Amino acid sequence: MIAATGIGWRIGGARILEEISLEVGAGELLGIIGPNGAGKSSLVNILSGVTRPTQGRVTLKDEDVTRLSSTRRARQGLARSFQTSALFDGLSARENVRLAIQAAGAAPFSPFRAASGTGAETIELLLARVRMPGKGETMARDLSHGDRRKLELAMALASQPSVLLLDEPMAGVSAEDVDGLTEIIGEVRDSGVAVAMVEHHMHVVLGLADRVAVLHHGQLLAIGSPSEVTSDDRVQQAYLGEAL
Template identity: 90%
Template sequence: MIAATGIGWRIGGARILEDISLEVGTGELLGIIGPNGAGKSSLVNILSGVTRPTTGRVTLGEADVTRMSSTRRAHRGLARSFQTSALFDGLTARENVRLAIQATGSAPFSPFHPASATGTESIDPLLERVRMPGKGETLARDLSHGDRRKLELAMSLASDPTVLLLDEPMAGVSAEDVDGLTEIIGEVRDEGVSVAMVEHHMHVVLGLADRVAVLHHGQLLAIGSPTEVTSDERVQQAYLGEAL
């Protein structure tokens, strides 16, 4: 569903990524791991169109989207989340999701437009899908960190994407919320959405991913099943003995 071929990215003389090639199949969850500074978020930015690569190309389905904006990629079925929160804190959870739905062009763009015109029948199922029933009228600023992450997922799913890119969705959340988010993301994958997920919680990646890609110093060190990757001596050395 989405593929990177020969991706390289440099800033001045600094090499951030070099010759990265990988793909995510239909209904597959690809975990992307690596030490800090390995280039994981940079790769997600290139896949989503936030950053244009220096070399290589990105394809979404059959289309070459390398020079296509993130907005145009979104209209082609790609959605993503970010490491840092991207919510409107002064709006309710329902209003945040409403904005995401309106951004697809299916309703007038106004967070305060009557619910009937924006499809509350579409909003509430999204909140229920991410385990947030009854929290639609809660201001985003009053939500727990875990619920904020769930709300961001609901907003990403509002466009009914075929490809979902997640950049550290578990960052900063409690162990209980990690379990809940893991379950939700697994369900999204099982529904046929292709997911690429950067994540530092290794037990989540290894338990959820169909395949795992390991980045190290901006290069693709290994890619394969969780078992294949964790038994790779190069991966073990890159993590300096860190438990995988």
């Protein structure tokens, strides 16, 4: 569903990424791990169109989208989340989801269409999907950090994406919310969406991922099943420490 081929990115003389090639299929979850500064978020930015690579190409459903903007990629079925929360804090949870549904439609912000009538049933289904029934009227700024992350997932899913990129979805989330988010993301993958997820919680990655890609100093150190990656000597030395 999405693939990177020979991706490289340099800023001046600094090499951020070099010769990264990977792909994610429908109904597959690829975990992306590595030390801080390995280039994980940079790769997600390139896959989503926020950043253009200096070499290589990105394909989305077999179409070359390397030069397409993030907006164009979103129209073609790609959605993503960011490390830091990106919500409209002055709006309710329901209104945040409503805006996401509007943005995914044709003529998304037409002045001739009432925003209040946008997808009321769909909004409630999305909130229920991320375990937030009954919280639609809560202002985004008043939600717990775990619920803010869930709301971001609901907004990402509003466009019915075929590819979902998640950049540290568990960052800052309390231990009791991690299991709930893990379950939601697993259900998204099981629905047939291709998911690529950057995450530092190793038990989440090893429990969810079909395959794991390890980045180190901007290069792809290893890629394979969780058991293959965790038993790789190079990965042990570079990232995981002693054998798991």
